[in-house]
Amino acid sequence: MKKLIYFTGVALVFYSLTYGLLKEVPRLPILHETIRNLFYHVTMWFSMIFMFGVSLFYSIKYLKTFRLDDDIRASQAAYTGLAFGVAGLLTGMLWARYTWGTWWTKDPQLNGAAITMLAYFSYHFIRQSIADSEKRARLSAVYNIFAFALMIIFIGVLPRMNDSLHPGKGGNPGFNTYDMDATLRVVFYPALIGWMIIAHWIWNLRIRITNLENRMYEE
Amino acid sequence: MNSIYQIIKIEALQDFKNRYVLSGYLLYLVAVSYVIFLSITSEVSRPVWVALYWITLIFGSINALMKSFYKESKGLALYYHMMASPRTIILAKMIYNLFTNIVIAFINYGLFTLFLGNPFESDVRFIYVIVMGASGIACLLTFMSAISSKTDQAQTSMAILSLPLLIPLLISLVNLSLQLNMPVIRETGYIWLIPLGLNFVIFSLAVLLFPYLWTE
Numbered sequence: 408m409k410k411l412i413y414f415t416g417v418a419l420v421f422y423s424l425t426y427g428l429l430k431e432v433p434r435l436p437i438l439h440e441t442i443r444n445l446f447y448h449v450t451m452w453f454s455m456i457f458m459f460g461v462s463l464f465y466s467i468k469y470l471k472t473f474r475l476d477d478d479i480r481a482s483q484a485a486y487t488g489l490a491f492g493v494a495g496l497l498t499g500m501l502w503a504r505y506t507w508g509t510w511w512t513k514d515p516q517l518n519g520a521a522i523t524m525l526a527y528f529s530y531h532f533i534r535q536s537i538a539d540s541e542k543r544a545r546l547s548a549v550y551n552i553f554a555f556a557l558m559i560i561f562i563g564v565l566p567r568m569n570d571s572l573h574p575g576k577g578g579n580p581g582f583n584t585y586d587m588d589a590t591l592r593v594v595f596y597p598a599l600i601g602w603m604i605i606a607h608w609i610w611n612l613r614i615r616i617t618n619l620e621n622r623m624y625e626e
Numbered sequence: 627m628n629s630i631y632q633i634i635k636i637e638a639l640q641d642f643k644n645r646y647v648l649s650g651y652l653l654y655l656v657a658v659s660y661v662i663f664l665s666i667t668s669e670v671s672r673p674v675w676v677a678l679y680w681i682t683l684i685f686g687s688i689n690a691l692m693k694s695f696y697k698e699s700k701g702l703a704l705y706y707h708m709m710a711s712p713r714t715i716i717l718a719k720m721i722y723n724l725f726t727n728i729v730i731a732f733i734n735y736g737l738f739t740l741f742l743g744n745p746f747e748s749d750v751r752f753i754y755v756i757v758m759g760a761s762g763i764a765c766l767l768t769f770m771s772a773i774s775s776k777t778d779q780a781q782t783s784m785a786i787l788s789l790p791l792l793i794p795l796l797i798s799l800v801n802l803s804l805q806l807n808m809p810v811i812r813e814t815g816y817i818w819l820i821p822l823g824l825n826f827v828i829f830s831l832a833v834l835l836f837p838y839l840w841t842e
Contacts, residue, residue, distance in 0.1 A: 470838050518797065525790035532786050536777045546773055549835045553769070554791060556831055561794045565820070 416604025423450075423598030433590055437506050444502045445591060446598045451495030452520075453599055454606040458488030459527070461610070463555045466548040478544035479621075481551060482534060483613040487606060489527050496520060519562035526554040629710050633718035641726075648726065651690035655734050658682050663741035672745040676803040679738050680796055683731055684763060690730075691723055691767040692784045695775040712840035716772070716833055723764040731760035751806055758821035759799040762828060766791060769832035772839050795824055 427446040435442060465481035499520070500510045511517065530550055537543040641648055662678055670678075710718075735756060738744075746752045767788055774784040798820040805817055 518793070522790050522793050525793075529783075529786045529790055533773070533777060533783055536779050536783055538778065542776060545838060546776055549838050550773055550787065553831050553835055556827065557791055557794065560824070560827060565794070565798075 412604060413608045416601045416608065419597045419601025420605060423447075423594050423601060427594040427598065430594065431590070441502055441505050442591070444498060446594050448495060448498040448502055449595075450599050450602040451491050451498060454602045455488045455491040455495055455523075457603050458484050458491060458606050458610065459523075459555060459558075462488060462551060466551040466555075469544060469548045470552075473541075473544075475540060475544060478540075478548065479617050480610075480614055482547065483617060484610050485527055485530055485551065487610045487613060489524070489531070490609075491602075491606060492520070492524050492527070496524065515565055516562070519558070519565070522561060523558050526558065530554065629714045630718045630721070633710060633715060634722045637719065637722045647690065647693055648730075651686055651730060652733065654686050654689060655682060655730070655737060658686070659734070659737040659741050666742065670742045670745075673804060675738065675742055675745045676800055678742075679734065680759065680799055680803075682738075683734055683760070684792055684796065686730070686734070687727055687760075687763050687767055688785055688788060691727075691764065691771050692774070692781060694719060694723060694768050694771040712837040713833060715840065716768070716836040720765050720768045720829065720832065723768045724761045727760040727764035728757055731756045746806060749806055752803065754818075755799060755802050755806075755821070758825060759795070762795050762821060762825040763792065765825065765828045765832060766795070769828070769836065772836060776839070795821065795828075798824060 423446045427443055432440065432442050462481045462484035465477045465484060469477040469481060499517075503512065504510050530547060533550055534543055534547050537546060659682070662682075735752075767784075770784060770788040770791070774780050774787055777783045798817075802817050802821060
């Protein structure tokens with residue numbers, strides 16, 4: 408059953424890669440053909456948020472149950488989210504180069520993205536600087552919750568209060584500026600689901616690898 | 627309430643006994659202000675002044691507040707553990723660090739005025755910004771000091787952990803400081819509430835999460 412779901416996820420992503428690049432897209436000013444990046448850049452960020460949400464859930468669960476299994480799930484979800492975030496950043500920078508003319512700019516959304524990456528890289532740093540597994544689990548769970556709450560404020564709340572180059576922000580959240588009625592959504596939603604399934608799969612694999620490594624080191 | 631006051635008194639007496647900690651912080655700020663004074667060759671515009679002020683304050687606070695949880699000898703840590711609940715401890719430490727940092731932020735403002743001029747002239751609203759900024763920075767750094775004191779590399783992890791989370795606060799403070807000379811404040815007041823809101827969030831999150839750190 409799980410294999411079927413994962414296979415569907417890969418199939419959906421392949422669909423978005425092929426049909427997304429081939430189909431007709433609405434022509435919007437500035438964006439022109441680059442609106443196709445919607446299927447890749449935005450899906451990366453959604454998958455990242457999904458993974459960080461999972462990580463938060465397991466961090467809170469760890470603080471209730473104190474089982475190391477929950478800690479492994481939380482940390483691997485954070486690392487997977489980090490990988491997707493880096494992919495999101497790179498696709499975003501590429502998109503920015505061809506629409507705004509620059510690789511990076513001072514924009515609330517980009518600031519939030521950079522800080523999220525920095526905060527979760529610090530999470531990785533704090534994990535690898537503590538040797539005792541129980542102490543590491545507790546400290547990283549606390550930091551995860553703290554960082555996640557601040558991230559939500561900084562990515563979700565502040566950009567909506569300020570003007571931004573990013574479409575959909577500056578008081579108008581969501582994708583209303585795109586012609587998202589039917590033409591793009593046909594590819595976007597399946598791509599989104601596909602990437603989230605792949606993220607879940609990667610997370611699952613990472614957990615299993617970590618468990619095997621731990622068992623290897625114990626013997 | 628009484629135990630919070632007791633712990634604040636202990637903290638204050640400790641800092642008074644080891645005056646080198648706070649005077650080290652002040653000396654750092656004086657030195658940095660003087661270095662900036664020597665490096666700046668022309669008139670400093672308001673955005674540059676504001677940027678330098680907050681950066682100096684943030685890095686100084688990181689250095690100073692790193693010792694907040696780390697400086698205790700084993701005996702005092704055990705004493706705290708037995709005498710007070712973790713909520714009391716974190717409240718007391720944050721309140722104490724908050725007041726210390728506000729005082730030092732004002733001293734830094736004085737230093738910057740001395741060396742680089744006062745871009746706000748007689749505008750006293752910057753005092754609100756200083757109070758909000760210094761208290762937010764202090765609360766966040768106290769909590770990060772609690773986390774990093776338990777790791778193996780306390781100094782580096784303190785800086786690495788706190789800088790990403792300080793950036794939102796920094797951005798909101800810089801924006802607010804630069805807004806002060808506008809004849810009409812745009813966003814009708816939101817921008818005044820953002821540092822206050824961030825402080826509130828940081829403070830409550832730290833108080834909620836600290837008991838999980840303190841179970842040793």
